[in-house]
Amino acid sequence: MKNNRYIDKIFIVVMLLFFICLTGLLFHSIKKALPDEINIIANGEQQFDFGLPVNGFIKSAVEVSEIGESNIPSNQIKIDMHKPFTLKSGNGGSFVMACKLFGLINLKNVKIDVVDKEYVIPCGMPIGIYIQTDGVLVIGTSVVNAMDGMNYEPSYKLVKSGDYIVGVNGTKINNKNELISLINQDGANSIVLNIRRSGELIDVKIEPVQTTPDEYKLGVWVRDNTQGIGTLTFIDKDAEFGALGHGINDVDTSTLMELKSGSLYHTNIVSIIKGEKGVPGELTGTIDYDKKNILGEINRNTTEGIFGISEKILSQYDKDRSMMEVGLKQDVKVGPAHIRCNVEGEIKDYDVEIIEVNTGENNVNKGIVLKVTDERLLNVTGGIVQGMSGSPILQNNKIIGAVTHVFIQDSTKGFGIFIENMLQSKNVE
Incomplete structure (x- = not known):
């Protein structure tokens, strides 16, 4: 009898804990929705x-x-x-x-x-992107082989992945070449790296390692720029544009790259790798970084996309005929829609099906789930591929969002951001 009562008590406690956990899960899921x-x-x-x-x-x-x-x-x-x-x-x-x-x-x-009501021009044109970071981004640290034959790691636990080196001994730097020059200039003397970490400026003292008679190293992997291909989402009557629908993150640190400057360029799509299960496809293009090919200037890199100014792009459109009403989140419905992109040599609209709409919190750029149904697009790309990020999503004569991500296991499906989120990010001062 005592054992039975003991088991009953345990059962009651377990059920109570289960109820508390279930209630907490319900509370969290509803709040998130x-x-x-x-x-x-x-x-x-x-x-x-x-x-x-x-x-x-x-x-x-x-x-x-x-x-x-x-x-x-x-x-x-x-x-x-x-x-x-x-x-x-x-x-x-x-x-x-x-x-x-x-x-x-x-x-x-x-x-x-x-x-x-807001109106913008849905674009869908491919763009070349080049950005320079605000400071030199630290990718990580490594071992350095010194002239004495020993291995050292001078920056270990002193600098971190995601740091931005903005100066050496108080001298401002703009790129990694200036960083290397100042390190070699000081030789074996200790140097102080001026670093921006999570928005805070700090100084870090490091002992360089001599690797050749004229070269000193800190054992730090760095990057100061990146480039790629994407799709222009919209441009408004004031020549302000938005593209990608997601931010430009560093490929190694996965952090949002802090922008100093950037430009949009003309690009020509030269080949398409079709998406397959487990392998995302890709648009491959050429970018000529001549000044005459610059389309516009990028001034912001955010989690909702890149933004900037381009009078040159705006001049390509008849504003009165090309403007389209902006759809709010509540306007987005499960059902037929279109995406606008250039994968066949010209900008076209392709059929998709919106299969899920999530307006809750934390759906920064994955609030729309869509599936490509257009046989033309499926034949050319296999669905959604890298480089199509930013392709406008249109429904009921409104622009409602932009393509952002592809499902790795099913290239016919992908995520989209609400255009409302992109415009709010663009308008933030």
Whole structure:
């Protein structure tokens, strides 16, 4: 009997822990499914269908209705987010919606902004990209073979992968050639590297190692630029462009590269490696880095894409005929859509199917899941390949996003970023 009671107690404890874990998982998943911010068009109605056991409370003069019922203006509006609902906005303003699980447990506050309609030109043209880092990026450290025949690692645990070397002994440097020159200039003397680490400036003292009569090394692998091919997503009436839909990360450190300057160039696609299961395909192109081939200047590298200015690209379009309305997150629906890109010598629209839409937090550039259904594109590329990042996604005569990633195990599928996220990142001062 005592053993049975002991087993019963253990069972109760286990079940209680299971219930607590399940509740915590439910809380986290529902919170993650809620967006941090909702934009609604001024003087318009926007429909939402989150299907979550959550009540939202808005302290504002916004009008709200369940589908099929009349609008109910109120100073304290309660929304049942388990059912479809509509938000009707006035001229402008910002509001906060307090979201509570089952109407009781605080989840998060969602900001609601009333915004004007936006229009941009969806592009889809291939571009060559060159950027120079703000400082010299540290890839890692290594062993140095010295003139005395011994091996040393002078920078071990002193500099870190992802650091940016911005100076030597207080002298500013712009590239790795200047870094090497200053190291050799000081010879065997200790040097102080001026480093930017996670936005903070620090000084690190290092003893160089002599490897030849005229050469000294720190045992640091560095990089000061990168280049590649991508796709231009949009350009607006002020000649501001956005491309890629994701940031340019260093291939070795996987960190977002801190930009000093950059340029867009004309590029010609010369070959296409088709995507296969487990092996991503790729667009291969040529870039002539002559100044006459520069299309525009890149001024920002962000997790939502690269941004800059190009009067030359804008001049190629008839603005009145090429502008397209920007679709908000709630406009994106599961169903047919198109992506715009150049894989056959000219810019074309290809059929895709949007199979999933995730508007919740942390979906920075993977909020849209799509599948290529166009036989033309499948025959040419096998689906989505590297170099197509930034291809505009169009649905219901609106630009709603851009292609960002391919599924490695299925090249017909990929992720896309909401165009709303790209534009918000572009507009950040």
